[in-house]
Amino acid sequence: MRTVLTQGFSTFLRRRRAQRHFARPPILDTIAAHARLAATPVALSDEMSLVAAEAPAAALARLRSRESGLTRAEAADRLAKVGPNEVEHEKPLPAWLHLWRCYLNPFNVLLTALGGLSWLSADAKATVVISAMVALSTIIRFVQEGRSHRAAESLRAMVSNKATVIRAGPAASEPSARVEIPQRELVPGDLVALSAGDMIPADCRVLTARDLFVGQAAMTGESLPVEKFVEHHGDATGVLEQANLVFMGTNVVSGAATALVVMTGSRTYFGALASRVLAVDPQPNAFQAGVNSVSWLLIRFAMVMVPIVLLVNGFTKGDWLQAFLFALSVAVGLTPEMLLMIVTSTLAKGAVMLSRKKVVVKRLDAIQNFGAMDVLCTDKTGTLTQDKIAVARKTDPFGQPSTEVLEFAFLNSYYQTGLKNLLDRAVLDNVDLPAELKLKEDYRKVDEIPFDFVRRCMSVVVSERDDHHELICKGALEEILAICTRVRVTGAAGIPGKPCDPPLDAAAMTRILAFTHGLNQEGLRVVAVAMKEMPPTQTTYSVADETGLTLVGYISFLDPPKESSAPALKRLAAHGIVVKVLTGDNEFVSKHVCHQVGLPSDQVLLGPQIEAMDDATLARAAEEHRLFAKLTPLQKERIVRALRANGHVVGFMGDGINDAPALRAADIGISVDSAVDIAKEAADIILLEKSLLVLDDGVIEGRSTFCNMLKYIRMTASSNFGNVLSVLVASAFLPFLPMLPLQLLVQNLLYDFSQTGIPFDNVDAELVARPLQWNPADIGRFMVVFGPVSSVFDICTFALMWWVFKANTLASQTQFQTGWFVVGLLTQTLIVHMIRTPKLPFIQSRASAPLIGMTVAIMVIGLWLPMGPLAAYFKLQALPAAYFSWLCAILVAYCALTTVVKRFYSRSFGWQ
Structure with missing residues (x-):
């Protein structure tokens, strides 16, 4: 099974390599394009190399930090000394220089020349009038651009990224805690927690890592995700190739980590490259x-x-x-x-x-593309649905009510350190306080196998009263069934409540698929939960251990459609915008939701079908279908590119890490303020409310x-x-x-x-x-x-x-x-x-x-x-x-x- 999963991930990487047209955010593209213009400062390389070569404890000592993190007072003191963690960007010009730039355009230069000729011709009145025209044009533009800049700065401040840091208590005896702070407040020595979807906020040294894959195409040009480790690899040819260093401007594709901030702001590699790019005149956009x-x-x-x-x-x-x-x-x-x-x-x-309509524009010239959009691709969850997922059923594999499956799901959701989605929050909210306290008392976390979009599941390993370990895996039904060999049945052998674990044979599989299909037909989203006991002597776990599991049951979630979805779809259609749903969910739940909101969904195109299509076939299919289900991130991106190739101006609305490739590939990327960092970074438009009505406005x-x-x-x-x-x-x-x-x-x-x-x-x-x-x-x-x-x-x-x-x-x-x-x-x-x-x-x-x-x-x-x-x-x-x-x-x-x-x-x- 480990070989199969390894091959699956290798296939994923090969596909990424084949995507040479992979689009990146504009600023990252620009920086990558100019990266070869100048060498990185030697002092910066030396400092990062030294930190990479040291053990984690020595690296912490070098940065005058500790495993429990900096205190608030220490962080504030360092922030005052080193300044905010901001990359050098186009700072506001001095007033005199801004006024000069406002004057310096072809029309004013031409008018000035004409005024000079009028003055030489002794036509004083014409000279005065022409001078008044030049002054009028320059001053009005000066005032308007000043207002525009202030408005843009205030809007950008509304959607600033945050970072999760580990803060030590004021006293040594007080425990440390994870807190979210604005990214600009990070300082060298801070410990940041990273998970799938995060933008890496500074140049950091990895202290702990679990299956950490980082997309660093903006820095190295390599489109493949790169795995990062705690250990130093001495054979790396440069600082950027070091396996235990991560850099500002890159993003976490999958896995989780804790990292030590080494460089911030303009001292990062990203900042050094950005400062050189600012010296180059930007090329005009369309x-x-x-x-x-x-x-x-x-x-x-x-x-x-x-x-x-x-x-x-x-x-x-x-x-x-x-x-x-x-x-x-x-x-x-x-x-x-x-x-x-x-x-x-x-x-x-x-x-x-x-x-004022809850739409923040990151780039002013994106407004034109916003108005030109004629196809909107969007996810289902939170856009068509209420984004308030609730647990509807807790059943064993054959449909009998089960509290055990909820307990296992709670342990999985509670102890995972990766990206907690709406499903995790619904599970955590569904367990009452006494049961929650007992579970926390009986179990402690041993290890974790983070989520990725190839496996479509994640696992935690917990120890029950230090007696044995239990690997608990939660994820998509088909993927969980593929790694299960047994199935748990409650009340078997005539002993009520006594579980037994018969083999997962063909007959059991047929019953399972029939029952889950029925749940899907009701519009319920099904997440499978499986487990297996492990020996207490094992301390580290990997994907290879996700095999031979026992299917415990399912948590079924209800995410009802928004009341505004059907009217919003009608308004979008009336305004010439065709809505297409691109979702990773299964086709039955997706069709049920689309039917409820009045979106045509008789024909569904599935991810495996798209995988078998060439670009020409996909271009035709993308026109004909309105619903696309069971998609991977790359398949979403392919659909967006196919629609653009057909001559459409395509908008894509998404908020997850799996949406980032499609957001970048679209003519207009649309995200929400609550999205993961990489989605907000890739978007051109940020919605302060995840609603199609707001989008239509x-x-x-x-x-x-x-x-x-x-x-x-x-x-x-x-x-x-x-x-x-x-x-x-x-x-x-x-x-x-x-x-x-x-x-x-x-x-x-x-x-x-x-x-x-x-x-x-x-x-x-x-x-x-x-x-x-x-x-x-x-x-x-x-x-x-x-x-x-x-x-x-x-x-x-x-x-x-x-x-x-x-x-x-x-x-x-x-x-x-x-x-x-x-x-x-x-x-x-x-x-x-x-x-x-x-x-x-x-x-x-x-x-x-x-x-x-x-x-x-x-x-x-x-x-x-x-x-x-x-x-x-x-x-x-x-x-x-x-x-x-x-x-x-x-x-x-x-x-x-x-x-x-x-x-x-x-x-x-x-x-x-």
Whole structure:
């Protein structure tokens, strides 16, 4: 049997080796990629090597620690001296440097150059206006990014990882205790308890280990779990290869250990590598690349159109200096200087709004993927079910009530030091206090064989009154049956209560499977319990001892569905998200739960079936099935990758160590605040409540955030394109400039102000009903369709001023320019409301109060400027009363035509 299990684990390792596409958390990927850039500091290597070579007692003495751990006072004193256990990360920039970074973007640099040219051309007014635009863009971005950073820091603090340390009592006679503390409070000399699912919080020396396997791909690039021991291996070629050292940033795959903290914070290997990575400029992610592509699209557009404007005006007017200044103003108008501010403030607001809905965003740009998600893969327990598991039945192998099986299960759950799950807690809560005290008095722990996902069971060895040892194994039914040779029957041979252990033959197996199948059909989750007596002389145990066991019985658990699960699934489906359940539980319990919540589950795909499929077959099967049962961690990961390969944006929701590979492989990893460390580390989104309703709320908020960013980009692109068309038409036929450079700059500045309310705008429910994906190509189509609409009314205004108001000479050009200034500003501001929604604005869809307030204020200012005391300064003049009747007609016609074009665009291309 030991050979079989060893081969099973070897198969698991070989499969891990085959998974060359195994995804790691982004920061670990980056660090691993840069690990070869520089050697590890010699002093760090020497210190770790010395600790590795010493016996545990000597290592404790070197760190001035002890087996009972540090006291609280000692730990606090060391923390004050060495500082918090935090890896160097992107610290907040000094205010002056942050302000400089906010200024330093292509748009501001371009505006500064244009301002310099205006100053050299002795155009002081244009220089002042351009400087105001640069200052506005920089200061607003500075303020918004400061708020965003503070919001992100407070959100990250909500989901910080913790470590379990052994703390000595204040007095030598007081026993030590295990306590959870924030990971940042660890100090050298602390003793940490590690179990499956834990992130290793510092660089440590292993003091005790039970089947400890560590995933340290982030440090060494090796995708296989590495077994760690207490002993020092002298043949290791480097510190990272030492078998008794574990390092920050790696994680416990299986087993349990106690480790001595040697290095913390930036002195760890992880910290040394991270500090080097911070010196390298980060590569833009997909979202940043999308924003950059739009930015450079508009810049290239300006680089083509501005020279054309210059040449047309120079040749038609003959005043090349004036034509040059006008072309500069057009270039400023084409520059979306508020783009970065709008994106930053929208993401920051989105993150804060999500946190109010119990969704914490670890990376702001993950919001876009959150909104784009169209397939959600999730576990069953705690998501569809109440996560409040209770013991429903305690029976012997053939269904007779049994207290003995509960006692054995209690001993197993109580004495294990690994990851205690909901089943363990339910067992511990089901034993009353007198029985619990008696069991603790009669038994003491001898050894433990930790859980892993290959065996799907775990064992503890206890001594009963120091007379003999009992190995108690608890786990999945099929795996337990495979290592049992006998079965316990109570009340046999006519002696009530007297157990006997006949062989586990075919007839008994048939009865067992029939009974447990019936429990599964009732929606009960079955955990089998087995045991065998061992000689009292044996002190250490391994997987090889899990053979020849006697099946004692089962603990059956009830985890009823949440009342919110069925409505949540309907809401997710209505929002275009297909939910697929990926669970390690058996197919009968899974089907029962899915049926109760209304999730299609007629066809179930099992882990063994997936194992036999190639990638192409799995890709087809992943599309067809909604329920996947009896899965291993690697099979969950394969399903997620298959769905992504099919073109889906896949979210995965999980909270256990077995979910970590799938969390990393998904487009958007979703975990919960109560998850194991490795799951929270791998996730992009953390839910403060494990609920699909909370998740759905978060998805809608993510889509709303993305919609508001898209609004600004569309408005800017279409408005800029329309302005250039109008300028080219006017320049070709007018004997003077259609608008002075200063007037064009002021108009653009006011328009920018009107858009600062976009991050706070409302979003139509229809716009967030389906998944949204970044599509830069759509921006160009939108620009080409809606840009000419404003040009139509600009040309109408030209005709109005030329023929109706006779502003057709050089002497009357001020009236012409003022007329277009007002129409241009009002239509540009009105377009904010017209194309923020495919519906009728103000009637079917209303903007938020901040956006309405800003746009109304700018329109009032635009009407006041020609009439007020500043008119002469901007070379504007009061318009005749008859003009305003025409203005109203133009605005009404503009809204009507835009509405018609919107409907055409929606029918032809869809709004988003």
